[in-house]
Amino acid sequence: MKDNTSDSGVRKQTRLLDSAFLRKKLAAAGAHLRASTEALSESLNRIRHLIRKEFIQIRRSRQNFALLLIAPVIQLLIFGYASRLDVRDVSTVVADLDRSALSREIVEAFSRSGYFTIKQMLNSYDEADRWLETGQAAMAILIPPDLERRIKARRTALVGILIDGVDTTTAGTVSGYAQSILQRFSADILSQRVNQMQGQLFETSTPHLIVPAAAEASRAWFNPNLNSKDFFVPGVVVIILLALTTILTSSVIVREKEIGTIEQLMVAPISRLELILGKTIPCFIIEIITMSVVVPLAFLIFDIPFRGSMIFFFATAVLFLITIAGTGITISTFCRTQQQAILTSFMFLQPAVLLSGYAFPIENMPSVIQYVTYLNPLRYFITIVRGVFLKGIGWDILWPQILPMLAMAVFYLGLAAFLFKKRAD
Amino acid sequence: MNIHRTFAVARKETRQIIRDSRSLYLALGIPVMLMILFGYALSLDVDKIPLAVWDQDHSPQSRELVDRLTSSGYFSLVLSAELYRQIVQGVDKGDIHVGVVIPWDFSRKLKKGQSGVIQAIVDGSDSTRAGLAIVYLETIMATFDEDFRKKALVRQSVQQRVNPPVEPRIRLLYNPELKSRNNIIPGLIAIIMMVIAALLTSLTIVRERETGTMEQLISTPVKSNELIVGKLIPYFALGYVDLLMVYLMGQYVFDVPMRGSLLLMFLVSSLFLIGAMSLGFLISVIASNQFFATQLALLGTFLPSFLLSGFVFPISNMPDLLQAITYVIPSRHFVTVLRAIYLKGVGIGSIAMPVAMLAIFALFVTTIATRKLRKNLG
Numbered sequence: 001m002k003d004n005t006s007d008s009g010v011r012k013q014t015r016l017l018d019s020a021f022l023r024k025k026l027a028a029a030g031a032h033l034r035a036s037t038e039a040l041s042e043s044l045n046r047i048r049h050l051i052r053k054e055f056i057q058i059r060r061s062r063q064n065f066a067l068l069l070i071a072p073v074i075q076l077l078i079f080g081y082a083s084r085l086d087v088r089d090v091s092t093v094v095a096d097l098d099r100s101a102l103s104r105e106i107v108e109a110f111s112r113s114g115y116f117t118i119k120q121m122l123n124s125y126d127e128a129d130r131w132l133e134t135g136q137a138a139m140a141i142l143i144p145p146d147l148e149r150r151i152k153a154r155r156t157a158l159v160g161i162l163i164d165g166v167d168t169t170t171a172g173t174v175s176g177y178a179q180s181i182l183q184r185f186s187a188d189i190l191s192q193r194v195n196q197m198q199g200q201l202f203e204t205s206t207p208h209l210i211v212p213a214a215a216e217a218s219r220a221w222f223n224p225n226l227n228s229k230d231f232f233v234p235g236v237v238v239i240i241l242l243a244l245t246t247i248l249t250s251s252v253i254v255r256e257k258e259i260g261t262i263e264q265l266m267v268a269p270i271s272r273l274e275l276i277l278g279k280t281i282p283c284f285i286i287e288i289i290t291m292s293v294v295v296p297l298a299f300l301i302f303d304i305p306f307r308g309s310m311i312f313f314f315a316t317a318v319l320f321l322i323t324i325a326g327t328g329i330t331i332s333t334f335c336r337t338q339q340q341a342i343l344t345s346f347m348f349l350q351p352a353v354l355l356s357g358y359a360f361p362i363e364n365m366p367s368v369i370q371y372v373t374y375l376n377p378l379r380y381f382i383t384i385v386r387g388v389f390l391k392g393i394g395w396d397i398l399w400p401q402i403l404p405m406l407a408m409a410v411f412y413l414g415l416a417a418f419l420f421k422k423r424a425d
Numbered sequence: 426m427n428i429h430r431t432f433a434v435a436r437k438e439t440r441q442i443i444r445d446s447r448s449l450y451l452a453l454g455i456p457v458m459l460m461i462l463f464g465y466a467l468s469l470d471v472d473k474i475p476l477a478v479w480d481q482d483h484s485p486q487s488r489e490l491v492d493r494l495t496s497s498g499y500f501s502l503v504l505s506a507e508l509y510r511q512i513v514q515g516v517d518k519g520d521i522h523v524g525v526v527i528p529w530d531f532s533r534k535l536k537k538g539q540s541g542v543i544q545a546i547v548d549g550s551d552s553t554r555a556g557l558a559i560v561y562l563e564t565i566m567a568t569f570d571e572d573f574r575k576k577a578l579v580r581q582s583v584q585q586r587v588n589p590p591v592e593p594r595i596r597l598l599y600n601p602e603l604k605s606r607n608n609i610i611p612g613l614i615a616i617i618m619m620v621i622a623a624l625l626t627s628l629t630i631v632r633e634r635e636t637g638t639m640e641q642l643i644s645t646p647v648k649s650n651e652l653i654v655g656k657l658i659p660y661f662a663l664g665y666v667d668l669l670m671v672y673l674m675g676q677y678v679f680d681v682p683m684r685g686s687l688l689l690m691f692l693v694s695s696l697f698l699i700g701a702m703s704l705g706f707l708i709s710v711i712a713s714n715q716f717f718a719t720q721l722a723l724l725g726t727f728l729p730s731f732l733l734s735g736f737v738f739p740i741s742n743m744p745d746l747l748q749a750i751t752y753v754i755p756s757r758h759f760v761t762v763l764r765a766i767y768l769k770g771v772g773i774g775s776i777a778m779p780v781a782m783l784a785i786f787a788l789f790v791t792t793i794a795t796r797k798l799r800k801n802l803g
Contacts, residue, residue, distance in 0.1 A: 063717045071724050081747050082732040089741055106591070132598060134775050135761060138741070151590045158594050165600035166764050168608050169557075170739055175595050176560035182593040183567035189590040190574040243723070251716050258715075259635060335447070338715040339628050343451035346624060350455075351462060359737065360467040361554060369466040397517070 046270050050278025054252070058282070068286060072240050072294050079236040080229065080302050090115055090174055093137045095122040100148035106159065109185055110141060115177050128162060138164045139174055151189065233302045234389040235358040235382050237294055238320075242352065242378060244290060245321055246345045248283045249328025254341040272421050280325050287321050307392025313385070319405055320381045326412025327377075333419040352378045380405045426654070430647050434655025438629070442659055449663075452625060456617045456667045457674070463609050464679040474558050477504035477512050477524040484532035490543070490569055494525065499561040512546060522548045523558050535573065599768040607682065610675045611767040612736040615759040617671055618694065619701055619730040621664045626705030627722035629656050630798070631712045649799040653791075657702050664698045684770030690763070693780055697759045700787035701726065704755075707794040710801055730756030758782045 058064055092110065096103050110116045119137055122128055128140035142160030150157040161178045165171045256262040265275060298304055327348060335341040354360060355369065356378040362370060373379050380401040387393045387401075395402070442449055476494065480487050495502045504521060506512050515521035524546040535541040545562055547555045571589065600607045633639040642652070668691070675681040683690075704726055712718035732738060733747065734756035740748055751757045758779035765771045773780065 061714060061717070063713050067717055067720050067724075071720060074724060075728065078728060078732055078747075081744055082738050091741065133765075133769055133771060135765065147591075154590075156589055156592050158592050161593055161595040163595065163597050165597035166608050166768050167735075167739055168600065168605040171597055171600070173557055173560050175597065176557075176564045178595060179593050180560075180564045180567040182591055183564075183571045186589050186591040187567070187571040187574050190571065190578055194574065194578050247716075247719065247723075251719070255714075255716065337445065337448070337632075338719070339445065339448050339625070339632070340451070342624055342628075342719045343448055343455065346620070347451060347455060347458065350459060354462050354467055365466050391517070393517075 043271070043274055047274050047278045047281070050270070050274070051282050054279065054282035058286075068290070072244065072290050073297065075240045075243075076236060076294055076297060077301070079239070080233050080298070089117045090139055090170065091119045091137045092116040092139045092141065093120045093122055093128055093131045094118055094141045094143070095125050095128050096141075096143045097124075097145040098143050098147040102148045102151060103143045106143065106147075106182070106185060107141065109181050110178075113177060113181055115174070125160075132162060132164050135164070138167070138170065139178070141178075229302050230304060230390060231386070232359070233298050233304050234385045235356075237291075237298050238378065238381055238385055239353055239358065240294055241287060241291055241317075241321065242324055243349055245283070245287050245324040246328045246331070246349055247342065248286065249280060249325050250331040250335070250341045250345050251338050252279055252283060253329065253332035254335050254338050257335075258337050273417065276329060276417065276420055280329060283328075284321065284325060287325075288318075291317060291321075304389060306389055308388035309394055312394050313388050316381065316384050316388075316402060316405070319402070319409055320377065323377045323405060323409040323412055326409065326416045329416035330412060330419060333416070352376055355379070356382050358382055374404070377405055377408050426648070426650055431651045431655040431658075434647060434652055435658040438656050439659040442663070448625075452621060452663055453667065453670070455620060456671050459613060459617055459620075460610070460671060460674050460679075463613050464606055464674070467609070472499055473501040474499060474522050474554065474561075475503045475520060476500040477506050477515055477521045478502060479506040479509070479512060479524070479526045481529040482527050482531040486532040486535055486541075486573075487527045490527065491525075493565050493569060494562075497561065497565055499558075499565075516546060516548050519548070522554060523562070525562075606679055607768060608764070609737070610671075610679055610681045611763040612734070612760045614668065614671050614675075614694070614763055615697070615734060615756045616727075616730055616736060617667055618664055618698055618759075619726055619756055621660070621667055622698070622701035622705040623708075623722035623726040624719065625663070626657065626660050626702045627708040627712070627718045627726075628715055629660075629706065630709035630801075631715050631718045635714055649801075650795050653703075653706060653795055653798060657699075657706065660702055661698060664702070665695075668694055668698075681767065683767055685766035686772070689773060690766050693759070693762050693766075693776075693783065696780070696783045696787055697755060700755050700783060700790055703787065703790040703794045707790060707797060710794060710797045729754045733757060734760045736760055752782075753786075755783055755786045758786075 058068070094107050094110075096107060107118065111118050116139065120131070122131070122140075125142055128137075128142060131137040132140060140160075140162040142162065144158060144160075147157045147159070159182055161175070161182075163171050163174050163178070253262075256265060270278070299306060328345075331344045331348065332341060335344055355362075355365070355373045355376050357373070358378075362373055362379070365373070384398050384401050387398050478491050478494070480491060491502075494500050500523065504511065504515060506515075506524070509526075512521065512524035512526070516524060526544040526546070528542065528544070531541045531543065543566075545559070547558055575589065630639075633642055647655075672690075676683065705722060708718055708721050708725065712721060730736070733740070733743075733751045733754050735751070736756070740751055740757070743751070761779045762776045762783075765776050769775075
């Protein structure tokens with residue numbers, strides 16, 4: 001019993017204590033919360049001031065302001081129009097030494113295909129060499145003087161095709177076209193002969209075609225006209241954003257270091273995190289504005305299809321920009337001068353662009369390099385952008401691309417914050 | 426122009442470059458990185474395109490066709506489909522780039538004398554690969570077609586052998602194995618020279634202005650042309666070191682053939698380097714801060730040399746207006762010259778035009794840069 005009462009007393013005491021303790025704790029927590037919301041609002045205030053300072057600085061320099069507006073548009077135009085890899089209008093010269101009906105038919109077949117533009121008819125093979133050497137023509141068709149005679153005599157006539165192999169992509173395609181055109185021509189003559197033969201064998205007055213043409217219908221999906229602009233322009237938009245973000249973020253911080261105003265910022269009553277945020281948020285706003293200008297412009301100028309969801313695209317784009325801003329800040333912590341910052345940014349941008357599959361297919365790279373591309377945030381974003389623009393696919397198919405980007409965003413931002421703190425102390 | 430003063434400026438600039446060792450390493454490292462990327466990692470060659478075949482016919486003819494597709498080396502068979510959906514899913518996921526459907530009446534139609542039609546489904550989102558895949562398919566089909574007719578002719582006539590009426594003899598000049606590396610690396614020299622000019626020289630003057638040392642320079646008796654030459658000498662030397670490095674790597678690491686005159690190559694390179702560096706210098710004089718200078722340099726020098734020089738993207742494919750613009754881009758002429766010397770082994774006669782354009786460009790830009798700087802100093 002005694003035990004019991006004392007036990008209950010203890011219990012009562014603890015309860016009392018508990019409630020007192022709890023009350024105190026609650027009050028402290030409340031105060032803390034109030035203090036921290038105050039601190040947070042103060043902190044936000046400080047960040048806001050920093051952002052205002054940045055924008056004043058940007059507006060002051062007319063040159064920079066104009067550049068930030070004009071540069072992405074010029075980039076879009078040059079990139080969009082220049083990056084085409086399809087083959088058409090290959091400048092061709094013809095040395096037709098036969099000048100017969102059949103040789104004219106061959107030349108006609110080439111010019112009708114639409115891939116070749118006949119620039120000049122030449123009188124000798126030597127002239128063709130000169131046209132190729134100076135680069136004025138990329139292909140030469142050499143027709144021997146005995147073409148028709150040999151074909152009529154049922155012997156083989158050789159038609160020479162010279163191709164400038166310097167530009168390998170074009171040359172590969174051109175040689176394929178040339179071969180299939182000549183083989184079709186050859187096959188047509190053969191089927192004419194078969195028809196004649198039937199006439200002779202069966203002595204029918206109406207020969208009918210018995211040999212079939214094993215023709216073939218090709219169809220390309222997602223991009224039915226095989227416009228390379230549909231393939232390249234979405235990538236171009238991404239590259240413009242990438243280059244702007246990296247260089248802008250890395251140079252705004254380094255600039256303060258180089259001209260010596262970083263000390264003033266350091267002694268100002270702001271924390272490192274506030275400094276980073278105050279410096280990157282204006283960049284971020286500029287990038288979002290640029291994106292909202294460049295993406296609709298790309299649709300308008302280049303008539304790019306957009307088959308997916310706009311919200312999905314913008315959400316992934318913001319994630320991508322955060323990742324790249326993280327790399328930009330990381331670069332800035334290493335550099336003392338803007339020259340170093342731009343060179344380091346370049347060192348990052350080049351592999352990022354080239355190993356992204358933007359123009360050079362990743363499947364063609366050596367396997368070691370293929371593994372390296374998995375570390376490239378641009379690789380994932382380009383896949384996403386092409387998927388959203390051209391194929392109209394969304395989260396359900398693209399999630400394997402988004403997860404690595406998310407991981408990279410967290411990693412780079414963490415790294416940037418860590419390095420910045422370490423270097424600043 | 427006073428030689429002593431010029432060299433004094435050059436000495437000062439050299440010291441500044443050497444002191445900033447990180448920039449120096451980067452200036453030497455960027456060309457090496459670009460060489461490795463372009464020479465080793467990137468290739469525009471298209472082969473072993475992943476292919477799916479759905480042979481509904483299962484006839485000797487259809488099997489022969491599949492055989493020809495796979496043995497061509499252009500395609501690698503990854504899937505023998507039995508359903509249309511399998512092909513569609515493969516293309517959606519990106520495992521398959523080309524799907525070929527041989528219909529059930531393929532051989533029957535051939536025997537009856539009608540056209541045997543096959544269907545090819547090509548992933549067109551990468552237009553280069555898709556275009557090449559279609560060319561390969563057409564070539565293989567054309568050969569199949571011709572051989573089929575030859576056989577038919579043999580069957581019907583008493584002849585033992587039929588000569589094909591026309592035989593193409595295709596010769597690929599200058600780069601017979603079609604190695605894209607041989608095409609890319611000579612062009613890359615132009616890009617690297619431009620990068621050095623754009624990213625280094627474009628900061629020389631504007632840096633003095635931004636850090637406040639420009640006043641000191643103005644108060645010295647140095648003249649504008651002395652300042653230009655003095656400032657450019659060390660960067661010119663750096664550019665030459667890069668050029669030598671790239672040349673040696675091309676020669677010994679990537680086995681790019683050098684068929685022309687080495688001396689000619691280095692002479693034209695100097696001409697290009699002078700023009701490119703003066704352009705960088707001009708940007709530096711115009712710009713009010715370093716951020717603007719680097720952005721303008723990237724936009725005005727690097728980007729055009731990368732995109733509009735024919736380095737990767739053929740100029741003949743561009744719209745007419747853009748083709749006209751490429752003529753004022755020095756890199757276009759330099760890339761032409763480099764490829765001609767490297768692969769075609771031509772002398773000065775065949776490349777007189779582009780070399781003249783480079784000379785005009787160098788002269789023009791140097792004059793303007795000196796003028797602008799004089800106004801700035803005075």
